[in-house]
Amino acid sequence: MKHLHYHTCNLCEAMCGIEIEHCGDDIQAIRGDKADPFSRGHICPKAVALQDLHNDPDRLRHPVKRTADGWVPISWDEALEETAQRLHAIQQEH
Ligand code: SF4
The missing domain is CATH 3.30.200.210 (Phosphorylase Kinase; domain 1)
Structure with missing residues (x-):
């Protein structure tokens, strides 16, 4: 349909x-x-x-995180939480 x-x-x-x-x-x-x-x-x-x-088969379809072992898939909640934490840390530092 x-x-x-x-x-x-x-x-x-x-x-x-x-x-x-x-x-x-x-x-x-x-x-x-x-x-x-x-x-x-x-x-x-x-x-x-x-x-x-x-x-495109290479298109990202979920968040990934760079680790010592390469890129690993993470959830949207993890990605947003990590982004918020790191952004806050950068704001505090500068
Ligand atoms: S938004 Fe830009 S790229 Fe998209 S159709 Fe319009 S002119 Fe083209």
């Missing part, structure tokens, strides 16, 4: 509105969103390539 998902292209500051036609995880088309008040249906070729980024 086809569905339409409306989003914003995040590849540059223009933030064009996009309409994504998909069937589950299978993206079938990416078009400009004609109802977007700023881009009014315009997109450049990079927005169409969002599908390639989405399907």
Whole structure:
């Protein structure tokens, strides 16, 4: 069953509105969103390539942490907690 998902292209500051036609995880088309008040249906070729980024087997799909043994997957809660702690430590130091 086809569905339409409306989003914003995040590849540059223009933030064009996009309409994504998909069937589950299978993206079938990416078009400009004609109802977007700023881009009014315009997109450049990079927005169409969002599908390639989405399907790239090397795309990160979860947070990872660098350790002495290499990159290891961690949960979002762990990633956010560690980021908050380290940001706080940097703020205190400087
Ligand atoms: S569609 Fe092109 S111009 Fe619009 S936000 Fe994406 S990259 Fe930028």
